[in-house]
Structure formats: structure tokens, C-alpha cells
Amino acid sequence: MHLSPEPGVWLAAILTLAGFSFLWKDNPMFKVMEHMLVGVSAGYYLVQYAYSAIFKKLYVPLVKQGNLLFAGCAVLGLMAFARLFPKRSWLSRYPVAFYVAAGAGYSVPSTIQARVIKQMQVTMINVFDQGSLGAGVSSFLLFVGVITVLLYFFFSAEHRGPLGAASKIGIVTLMIGFGASFGYTVMSRITLLIGRFQFLLGDWLGFL
């Protein structure tokens, strides 16, 4: 055992234990840790946004390099704060409109291309020409899964007969997907706990 001599490690260890103490019950140590987290995060984010966005992306090009195009951006940015004044709050809609229009303009076509057309192409393949039996079966299951899940969400006809059977396969496929997703989530959460224990046992107590 080799206890860490660093005050920062001790502080982090105490705050970690304060976080874990919520499993017992809500208590003052947990509250202190919670408020510190919120306060420190807010301060850290404010500095990062101010330095990276306002200083580097506005002050430097506008004031230091004299690029007046950025004056228009500054005005649009300031208009967003008009929400704080009820009589002038309508002004804040202009920067929002600009942002939504630009965002939709560059994201809609590429989203359709990347997430719909490209994925459809991968589904429309010859399952008998996949190189191996395993790959062929996998492609076939993918094809069946996509079609039956789409049929499950087809509500213009009653789910009876062949449509009912297909939608049942669709819901089984969805359940398998949800199960896999939940399994991954459990794995993710356990990893976070492992990380904390590695820190407590290794960096703090020196057992690892």
C-alpha cells in the first residue's frame, strides 16, 4: 500500500466517496459534492466558451485582424440576448432563424445520403454472394429484420394474416435490438464504476 501524497488525488477520492454515499441515503457530504460539481463545471465551461468562442472566434478576427464581417456576427450574437428584455425579445428570433436555416441547409441532404440512402444500399445486397455462409446468413437476417420492422410500423392496414405474422417478427427483432442496447448500457455503467475503483485502489491507495 502506498498512499498518494498529492492533495488533488485526496480531494478527488473524498469527493468520489461522497458521491457513493448517496447509495446509503441522501446526506450533507453528497450535497456538498453535488454543489461543487455544478459550480466547478459552470465556471470551467464559462471560461472555455469565453476563450474559444468569444476571444478566439470573435475578438481576434474582429479587433486584432480588423475583419468587419465579424461585426455582423457579433450583432447577431448580441440579438440572442434580447430574450432577457420582454419588450425586445422578438429580436432574438433572427439569430435563431439564421442558425436553424443554416443547420437545416447543411444537415438535411447529407443526413438523407448518409443515414438513409447509404444504409438502404447496404441492405439491398445479394445474400448468396457474401463469401461465407455466416456472412450470408447475417445479411439475410439483416434484410428480414429491416423489412419486418418497417412492416411493424405500417399502420394503414390491420395487423392480421401475413402482415400480422411479419409484424410479429418485426417486434421480436426490435426486442432483440433493445436487449443488445440494454446490455451495452449495463457494460458502460459498470465500466464507469470500474474506473472509479481503479482510481481509489490505484491512484489513491496504491494497491494496484
Added chain:
Amino acid sequence: MAGMKGLDRTIIYWGVAFSIVIPLLWPIGFSTEVTSQVRDIHRFIEQMPESSAVLMSFDYEPATIAELDPMAAAFLKHLFQRRARVMGMTLLPGGVGLAENLLRQEAAIAGMEYGRNWLFLGYIPDGTAAMLRMGEDVAMVFPTDQYGTALDSFPMMRGVKSYRNMGLVICLSSTAMPQLWAQYAHDRYGAAVAVGATAVEAVRLYPYHDSGQLVGFLGGLKGAAEYETLIQTPGDGIRGMDAQTISHLFIVMMVVLGNIGYAATKWRGRAGASTGRNHAPVA
């Protein structure tokens, strides 16, 4: 078994804690099987020409370092072994300190020099706009590095203008950023994109790997352990896998016992109803 329903939850907390602590203190050494998603990235980096420029975006914050730091460290070790020129950046404000520390630490271990072998570009707001503009000119998004030095003054940036001049783009993320990197950097500009993602996000990445939009991806701590196995450098990924396996077995056991307890309670309720016991009082 019916008593499982009233089990004190603190027993489960202690069970999970012991199933993690014991394997960490006394490792078992379970082997890690490497999946094709991970092997594809390793093979791609091995086949890249030496000194290729690689953009590495640390799109995660402190909450997920347990999953993503081991991946980032493994990627950096491999890239520095291959003498790649690494440009670090982040699209999340909380990623600045993490990226900077990890880049410095791994560069120091590998003996890499700032500005010649690696660079830290810092944080840029509005990720999608940044991804798009870097397809035209990196210097338009990052005119300087994090510390204010002009990009064109660094020797490693000679000949690096956009994705076209980069061997690989790596995104380490706990959010939906990997899909956006695939959508913009790969689909629009043809960049090769590899991903290290938290396990929660990894499940959404299989279609992107199948479609060729991603070179490959590392999912959760298991992905990090797989990559460490491939580069033969054990790190926190491999060290954490014993604890991960044992704790999963404990959770599976609890789920099975819980379901048996639930079924037993239901069965006893039915049996009680059929023999006239357990009747609810009539108002």
C-alpha cells in the same frame, strides 16, 4: 425464492462492489477475443504510410474517461509507434484538459516533440460546422493551436490542408458525434474515419461499419482491451476486463434469480387463489 422480491438492495450494491474490487486486486487474466471492427482499425493504421497526418478528436468529457481514456491512450501509442503526426482537438469544452493531458503524457512516453510529431488545436464550438470547414481548410477552423501559435509555423503541418491530406480521422466520443464524423468527413469529403465510443453508443455504429462509412470502431472498455491486445501493450482496458466479466456474471445471476423469484411469487399467488387462500377482503 419468493423472498428475492424483498431483497435489500444494499446487498446488490455490495455484491457489485466486491465483484469489481476482488478481480482488480487479484486479476484472473481472462483472454480477450478481438472483433473485426477493432482489427480493421489496427490493420488500417499498420498499412498507413509512416508519418501520415492523423486528426484525433477527443469528443468526450470527464464522466466517461473510464471508457474512453484507455482507447485514446492505445490509439496514441500505436500512432506514435507508426511515427504518425497527430493533431488533437475537441468538440466539447470539457474535453480540453483531458485531451491535453493525454496527448502530453503519451507523447512524453514515446519521445515525441510538440509541433513536429503532435499538436493540440483546442476546442471549437459548433461541431458540425467545424467538421465541414475542415474538409476545405483546417486553418480556417483553427488558425492557431491552443496556445495561439499560427498553424503554418509548425513543421508537421506542411502539406496538411484538409482531410485529403490526412491518413485517418479518429473520433473518441460518448455522444452521437461519430455518426456526424461519418456523415460529414467521410461521406462528403472521403476521409477515413475510425471511432472509439462508449458502449452505450457503440451499438449504433455497426451499420456504419458494415456500410464502409467507418473503418472500424472500439466499443466500451472491451474495445480498448481488444486494441491493447493487438498492440501488445496492456493498459487499463485489459486490467479492467476481469472486473467487467465478473460483475456481468453477478448481474446476470441477479437477473435470473430475480425472475425466478418473480415467477415463484406469481405461482404462489395463483396456487393460493385456487385453494381459497390469499383472497382479497371484500369491501
